[in-house]
Ligand SMILES: CC(C)[C@H](C(=O)O)[C@@H](O)C(=O)O
């Protein structure tokens with residue numbers, strides 16, 4: 033019999049509520065013969081305040097033993113900006129070499145979008161997850177004085193860029209439209225830009241069926257609101273990916289339905305799946321959060337582990353649930369989770 | 379009698395066409411007693427191909443003698459990405475210390491937006507123009523090999539951040555809503571982020587009437603499409619400003635109407651005014667380009683030089699012209715310029 037050994041990190045704010053629904057739907061969709069084991073970890077603001085710890089070596093050792101990680105959200109206004117982000121979330125992404133940060137955007141029928149005319153939106157962003165301006169390189173001199181200088185160093189390696197570009201080409205190749213767009217700013221960030229562009233063009237030769245395209249990040253934000261249908265797969269750097277996937281989420285139904293996977297394709301370390309949204313302390317504990325983004329992240333988790341039919345069942349359930357919401361009163365986090373669990377079981 | 383001594387750089391592609399209309403409207407709006415002198419400069423792709431030059435020391439000396447610079451657009455697919463951007467546009471912004479890159483966004487009545495429900499949009503982005511990831515710091519080792527490493531260094535100084543933050547506070551103070559939002563990514567780019575945030579909070583004490591706000595750049599792209607009315611003045615770093623002002627232009631009528639000023643508030647060097655759009659080689663020479671963005675940049679130029687009434691007259695003319703377009707056949711670049719010239723003269 034098979035088993036799925038999951039690390040569960042509810043985290044802060046609405047993380048607790050949405051992860052509970054993710055697990056509910058996971059249990060409902062998993063085949064009988066799969067033994068689901070979950071272990072909960074208490075990372076986040078509470079533990080930081082109690083112990084000063086965000087993520088220790090011992091924690092990493094423990095997390096390493098799981099097949100995958102499900103994360104709700106980390107972050108609280110009581111913790112200075114950057115402490116949990118750098119000390120937990122980014123530390124984990126870097127330690128487990130999550131270099132493929134996968135963020136699909138699909139505007140489902142009936143779902144509200146801020147864009148006029150309900151455009152067709154169905155693309156995937158492959159965001160690099162372990163390099164670029166996210167490495168923490170840089171520093172500060174003369175802090176707090178009028179002569180302070182602060183630097184941030186974006187580090188880009190042929191090794192790091194090529195593996196994520198190749199992953200994105202393979203994903204584009206597997207989709208009906210077979211189109212891949214590189215998003216960067218190679219007219220200004222010429223060092224990193226040339227590295228990205230040259231590797232992109234080189235790997236393209238291995239994928240003759242994939243149509244390629246290049247767009248500057250500033251122009252990409254224009255197309256995301258005026259012509260999102262032009263995108264199929266996008267590959268981009270860590271920071272540009274952060275920015276455009278929030279915009280992509282906004283136009284394709286909002287962060288209530290935006291899922292993501294922090295993937296280590298080699299399998300050397302477990303991959304981590306999380307909604308794109310944050311901990312939303314303003315609505316925490318009120319049952320108002322939409323668990324759909326977390327449930328869709330569970331679908332990405334299942335697909336990553338080879339449970340394709342189960343992943344598809346979840347995606348269909350969420351799609352049907354969203355289509356049915358139109359004109360109905362709002363439901364609670366748990367009610368949505370219950371409805372999705374019923375759908376995937378049925 | 380007064381005089382206005384203008385450097386005119388039509389540049390590449392549609393730059394030629396739109397600048398001609400900008401000058402037409404400028405001549406029409408200027409009071410009789412102001413002597414307008416213009417000198418045209420041939421920067422851009424043609425000169426680069428003929429001479430290998432983008433912008434020489436002698437060019438900078440010549441440009442320095444003008445009261446202001448009007449730029450169309452620089453860039454052509456025949457020139458490798460980065461050559462003209464770094465060699466001309468950024469070189470000029472840095473040489474003339476254009477640290478306030480001013481980009482207003484206003485959705486005028488009747489103007490099409492990709493957003494549903496015609497939201498209220500009226501804000502100004504103050505983008506830092508001489509620091510951040512735009513300095514050209516960084517480099518490449520082992521170029522073209524599988525061990526290539528490329529870095530980009532974002533440089534942020536207390537001096538550079540404080541002057542632009544103070545400029546933004548003063549602009550917010552002068553507007554009815556008196557609200558200033560700092561956009562950064564201080565939870566990840568903690569070195570630069572803390573510098574920006576601390577200086578922002580420090581300068582805020584000098585402007586007790588201004589309401590302040592902080593938003594991460596990724597979240598800012600969400601608000602720009604879901605709730606743009608929340609913004610009044612935004613201050614942000616060079617790269618974030620580049621990205622969000624393209625999005626801001628897209629939602630507030632498109633890059634056909636987005637104006638910008640590269641301002642040196644000290645007056646030590648002439649400021650430069652340019653449409654946010656590029657050279658659009660695909661439609662160049664066809665009379666299809668909308669000159670409104672350039673004409674509105676002329677308004678920013680006039681306001682910068684103290685011609686407030688003339689700037690307002692141009693803005694009213696463009697606003698009226700845009701409102702009248704609805705349902706009418708498209709006009710040529712020159713026809714729009716003519717109509718605007720008539721309006722400001724009348
Ligand atoms: C919380 C933050 C560190 C994170 C990021 O910038 O990657 C978030 O915005 C995301 O997109 O997952």
Ligand SMILES: CC(C)[C@H](C(=O)O)[C@@H](O)C(=O)O
Pocket residue numbers: 219220250463464467468620654
């Ligand atoms: C052409 C390019 C160098 C420039 C920039 O990145 O600043 C442009 O996008 C802009 O916004 O003026």
